[in-house]
Amino acid sequence: MKITYYGTAAGEGWPCIFCNCEMCETARRLGGRNIRTRSQSLINEDLLLDFPADNMLHANIYGLDFKKVDYLFVTHNHSDHFYAMDLEILREPYTHGRTRNLNVYGSLDVKKQIDDNVPKAKDRDPGYVFNRAVPFETICVGDYEVVPLLAKHDRHQECLIYIVRSVKEDKAVLYCHDTGTFPDQTFEYIKNYPHKLNLVSLDCTQGEIKDGDNHMGFVDAVGEKNRLKTLGVCADDCIFVLNHFSHNGRILYDRLVEMAEKEDMLVSYDGMAIKF
Ligand SMILES: [Zn+2]
Ligand SMILES: [Zn+2]
Ligand SMILES: [Zn+2]
Structure with missing residues (x-):
């Protein structure tokens, strides 16, 4: 199984385009792994986690091949995770020669974002199908068993984190963006999960600040x-990865790597691929 991190920042990106803070200025000066775009990861070649406004950048600069993607699982509708408007370009006359739909999974809040923002395609196949992801109900797609779990995040919408398991490879990823510490129901589910977790991607938005309620530090x-x-x-x-960072957490890449190594954890960066 493989996970590729294409976008590893929180909502404002890092550096934030308008920001003059020390963390953004230092990231601009150092470049490299301190440059972080908005949240998106790919499992193998065909299952995408989140769909931010940096889709184009991830495709055309970082090399994410959307033509191979069959399944999109959306965690929640914050703009760093879901830019519904890009779904419009799946249909003719924007996309030619794609013969199958993109299967989009998410909460009803994600559906509302689509309904409110994506113009209806009159007499044309929109190129995608929305499916509701219901917390704790397993979704079987292709070779995968995906379980949506409840996150502790925006209280005004249903936010999900996901277990993605490849049946063929017998490997599973727990992908936790965005969330604070696990809600009881989610923790109970994980406790009784009948398979082993091989990679866990944990929220680290708040960096040196302790949180746990909306995000994690x-x-x-x-x-x-x-x-x-x-x-x-x-x-x-099992591989533990820290991911989803904000300038407000105030820990640049190199320092975070030093901190993470002591805990036997990896620090994500845009373009990082892990095979396991
Ligand atoms: Zn986020
Ligand atoms: Zn800043
Ligand atoms: Zn969020």
Whole structure:
């Protein structure tokens, strides 16, 4: 199984285009792994997690091949995770020669974003099909079993995190963006999950600030990693990744790598691919 991180920033990106703060100025000066775009990851070649306004950049600069993507799972409708308007270009006369629909999964709040923003295609196939992802109900698509779990995030909408398991490869990813510490119901589900987790991607938006309510900071993410490890659901060689960062968390890439190494965790960057 493979995960590729194409976008690893929180909503404002890093550096934020309008921002003069020290963290953004330093990221501009250092460049490299300190440049972070908005949230998107790809499982293998065909299952996409989130669909931000940086779709074009991820495709045309970073090399994400949307032509191979069959399934899109949306965590929630914040703009750094879901830019509904790009769904319009799936149909003629914008896209030619795509012979199958993109299957989009998400909450009813994601559906509303589509209904409110994507113009209806009169007499044309829109090129996508929306499917509701219901918390704790397994969705079987292609080779995958995907379980939407509840996140602790925006209280005005249903926010989801996902377990994505490849049946053929018998490997599973727990993808946790955006969320604070796991809500009880979600933690219970993970505790009883019948398969091993091979990679866990934890929110680290708040960096050096402790949170846990809406997002996680470094200490919250370490705490959740340790809590998961006690459950026995993580494979012995389970990989823990910190992802989704904000300038307000005030930890640039190199310092975070030093902190993460002590906890046996990896730090994501735009373009990072992990095979496991
Ligand atoms: Zn976000
Ligand atoms: Zn800034
Ligand atoms: Zn969010």
